Amino acid sequence: MSSLPLPPATDFIREAINEDLSSGRYTRVHTRFPPEPNGYLHIGHAKAICLNYGLAQAYGGKFNLRYDDTNPSKEGMEYVESIKEDVRWLGADWEDRELYASDYFVQLYAWAELLITKGLAYVCDLSADEVRAHRGTLTEPGQESPYRNRSVEENLDLFRRMRAGEFPDGSRTLRAKIDMAHPNLNLRDPVMYRILRASHHRTGDTWCIYATYDYAHGQSDSIEGITHSICTLEFEDHRPLYEWFIQAIGIYAPRQIEFARLNLTYTVMSKRKLLQLVQQGDVRGWDDPRMPTISGLRRRGFTPSAIRDFCARIGVAKRDSVVDVALLEHCLREELNRTAPRAMAVLRPVKLVLENLPEGHVETFEVQINPEEPAAGTRAVPFSRELFIERDDVREVPPPKYWRLFPGNEVRLRGAYLVRCTGVVKHPATGEIAEVRATIDPDSRGGNAPDGRKVKSTIHWVSAAHAVEAEVRLYEHLFTCPDPDQAPVGGSWHDNLNPASIEVLTGCKLEPSLAAAQLGDRYQFERLGYFCVDPDTAPGRLVFNRSVGLRDSWAKIERAQQ
RNA sequence: UGGGGCGUCGGCAAAUGGGUAAGCCACGGGACUUUGGAUCCCGCAUGUGCAGGUUCGAGCCCUGCCGCCCCAGCCA
Numbered sequence: 001m002s003s004l005p006l007p008p009a010t011d012f013i014r015e016a017i018n019e020d021l022s023s024g025r026y027t028r029v030h031t032r033f034p035p036e037p038n039g040y041l042h043i044g045h046a047k048a049i050c051l052n053y054g055l056a057q058a059y060g061g062k063f064n065l066r067y068d069d070t071n072p073s074k075e076g077m078e079y080v081e082s083i084k085e086d087v088r089w090l091g092a093d094w095e096d097r098e099l100y101a102s103d104y105f106v107q108l109y110a111w112a113e114l115l116i117t118k119g120l121a122y123v124c125d126l127s128a129d130e131v132r133a134h135r136g137t138l139t140e141p142g143q144e145s146p147y148r149n150r151s152v153e154e155n156l157d158l159f160r161r162m163r164a165g166e167f168p169d170g171s172r173t174l175r176a177k178i179d180m181a182h183p184n185l186n187l188r189d190p191v192m193y194r195i196l197r198a199s200h201h202r203t204g205d206t207w208c209i210y211a212t213y214d215y216a217h218g219q220s221d222s223i224e225g226i227t228h229s230i231c232t233l234e235f236e237d238h239r240p241l242y243e244w245f246i247q248a249i250g251i252y253a254p255r256q257i258e259f260a261r262l263n264l265t266y267t268v269m270s271k272r273k274l275l276q277l278v279q280q281g282d283v284r285g286w287d288d289p290r291m292p293t294i295s296g297l298r299r300r301g302f303t304p305s306a307i308r309d310f311c312a313r314i315g316v317a318k319r320d321s322v323v324d325v326a327l328l329e330h331c332l333r334e335e336l337n338r339t340a341p342r343a344m345a346v347l348r349p350v351k352l353v354l355e356n357l358p359e360g361h362v363e364t365f366e367v368q369i370n371p372e373e374p375a376a377g378t379r380a381v382p383f384s385r386e387l388f389i390e391r392d393d394v395r396e397v398p399p400p401k402y403w404r405l406f407p408g409n410e411v412r413l414r415g416a417y418l419v420r421c422t423g424v425v426k427h428p429a430t431g432e433i434a435e436v437r438a439t440i441d442p443d444s445r446g447g448n449a450p451d452g453r454k455v456k457s458t459i460h461w462v463s464a465a466h467a468v469e470a471e472v473r474l475y476e477h478l479f480t481c482p483d484p485d486q487a488p489v490g491g492s493w494h495d496n497l498n499p500a501s502i503e504v505l506t507g508c509k510l511e512p513s514l515a516a517a518q519l520g521d522r523y524q525f526e527r528l529g530y531f532c533v534d535p536d537t538a539p540g541r542l543v544f545n546r547s548v549g550l551r552d553s554w555a556k557i558e559r560a561q562q
Numbered sequence: 563u564g565g566g567g568c569g570u571c572g573g574c575a576a577a578u579g580g581g582u583a584a585g586c587c588a589c590g591g592g593a594c595u596u597u598g599g600a601u602c603c604c605g606c607a608u609g610u611g612c613a614g615g616u617u618c619g620a621g622c623c624c625u626g627c628c629g630c631c632c633c634a635g636c637c638a
Contacts, residue, residue, distance in 0.1 A: 009578090010576095011575095015578080034638095035638095036637085036638050038637090038638080068638070070637095070638080071637060071638075073637095074637075074638090127636090128635080128636055131635095131636070132634075132635085135634055136564095136634075137563095137564085137634060138563070138564055138565075138633075138634060139563050139564050139565095140564085141564090142634090169636090170636065172636095173636055175636095182565085183564050183565040183566090184564090184565055184566070184633080185564090185565080185633055185634055186565095186633075188634085191635085191636050193636085194636035195636080196636080210636095212635090212636070212637085212638090213637070213638045214638090217638085233566095233567070233568090233631080233632070234631095234632055234633080234638095235632095235638090236566060236567060236632075236633095237565075237566055237567090237632070237633055238633090239566095240566095258567085260568085260631095265573080271638090313574080313575095313586060313587080314574060314575085314586095315574065315575050315576085315586095317568095317574090317575070318567070318568065319567095319568055319569070319574095319575090319631095320567095320568070320569095320630075320631055320632095321573080321574060321575090322573075322574085323573070323574055323587090324572090324573045324574075324587060324588065326573085326587060326588060327573080327574075327586080327587045327588085330586090330587060330588090331587095333599095333600095337599080337600060338600095342597080368596095371596090371597080371599095371600080372600070372601095401598095403598080404598090412596055413596095414596065414597070415596070416596095446596085447596050448596080449596095455596085456598085457598075458595095458596050458597060458598095459597090460597075482573095524597085524599085526597050526599080527597045527598080527599070528597090528599095529599095550597075550598095550599050550600090551598090551599065551600090552598075552599085553598050553599090554598045555598090556598095557598080
């Protein structure tokens with residue numbers, strides 16, 4: 001492999017790997033994605049998955065999925081299943097290497113005894129509070145535990161009895177004997193094992209002591225032969241500890257490289273906050289389309305390729321950063337513009353009556369499925385005397401630059417005819433437009449002006465008699481500000497939740513071809529955005545989600561006018 | 563304040579024996595258009611946290627400041 005030409009060093013991690021391969025420090029590349037099964041994966045994890053799997057692919061290496069399941073009190077099967085589904089959906093392939101830190105519990109335990117034997121670990125009887133008090137502070141050294149210098153025999157005996165269940169939870173720990181005065185707090189005799197009577201989702205009640213993440217993680221990588229252990233910045237301080245364990249035990253050493261985790265505007269990314277949103281009912285679940293979770297994005301209509309593209313575009317670096325969510329949305333639009341079939345859907349319908357057409361008139365138009373891809377062909381769309389059009393496409397009195405329907409103005413009905421508005425009928429009580437009247441130009445069939453005259457606007461429509469009804473859910477950012485943590489004094493991130501993040505529209509009118517839409521289908525509703533079928537869809541009940549809106553320059557003009 | 567990191571356009575992010583600041587998103591303007599979409603053009607850092615220094619030449623090297631992030635779980 002080292003004889004193959006090296007892939008381009010497009011980021012600092014690939015640069016480091018290329019150096020390692022050139023120098024012979026490693027002769028292959030083996031990465032892993034190491035989630036803790038205590039929550040659902042989010043777009044930040046997607047960055048890590050794409051990075052690690054991408055590395056394995058680029059270097060012809062391997063990629064493992066390994067659960068760091070060392071804390072049974074917070075973990076569970078629901079999470080391991082969802083994680084597996086999400087990683088697979090994103091396209092990362094761990095082949096037969098679905099691994100668990102819990103697979104290594106016996107080995108980890110044996111190495112703990114080895115460290116005790118070497119005088120490098122001891123059983124400590126201090127309580128959690130006492131351990132904290134002994135740790136010192138950022139600027140002051142800690143105090144050594146009074147149990148630090150027990151004999152190897154006593155330590156071994158005590159540790160074995162810890163494992164045997166002779167002591168209550170939290171009463172003792174196994175600690176690494178390093179340096180209580182070390183400026184890096186992680187090296188001030190860190191806990192390796194705690195007593196915890198919790199049933200583990202894989203090992204059941206076999207153990208009542210569990211290794212800490214710090215003790216388990218590095219050795220797990222070592223056991224798996226990971227060459228490049230990619231993790232986020234906050235573990236930079238832990239690297240010396242992992243190296244200490246590996247050196248003390250005397251086993252193979254991977255190289256850890258840290259990168260900055262992903263942050264996105266208008267959302268939160270910590271598992272704790274996401275869990276809170278789910279538990280408090282602020283959203284409808286982990287897969288709520290407003291969530292930055294993989295399952296939320298999937299339900300929202302995102303494609304794995306759009307997410308992969310996003311991850312490639314944001315790059316990898318060590319600088320703390322916040323990526324504009326607009327880039328994520330852009331990646332989806334770019335893909336769906338190419339691939340999504342078009343359809344007409346009227347979300348906020350108002351009736352349009354074509355006065356110069358006879359009652360009961362029906363004809364059919366063949367409309368392009370995707371103008372970006374003529375090969376996709378056409379679909380049949382029924383047309384009749386009474387249509388539904390978008391309420392926003394009609395004004396009694398047009399504002400400046402408005403060139404849609406208003407009395408006297410002519411627009412094109414997409415794929416059908418040119419029509420001129422002859423007036424509006426208003427609801428007597430509310431004054432709201434109840435019906436729009438217009439006449440067609442019979443010579444403009446298909447939407448072509450017979451004399452080549454220009455019409456500024458083309459609007460979409462649905463034949464009233466043929467329309468299928470649907471519920472359509474519109475989503476906005478979950479939070480009202482780019483950085484939800486920027487809370488008003490006395491408030492919290494939670495106060496920045498956007499009360500208008502979801503709007504449910506019922507009675508929407510869709511062109512009849514949409515009646516056949518299946519779960520997983522994505523469409524562009526012309527002039528509106530990209531929509532996908534929601535799993536709440538059932539026989540007789542069609543539900544769509546707006547994945548992302550189209551760019552809307554009229555909305556910008558309108559906003560500027562206010 | 564001890565330790566570990568990081569400061570390049572509004573947001574990401576390149577520039578790697580020092581050679582005269584890529585690209586993408588966003589934003590603004592124009593062309594074109596049977597989606598106010600898409601597409602295509604144009605604009606968008608005399609400037610790299612600040613101040614000095616070395617050099618013919620500095621985002622890259624040196625010195626000193628300043629700012630931001632992480633660490634005091636028997637969480638990961």
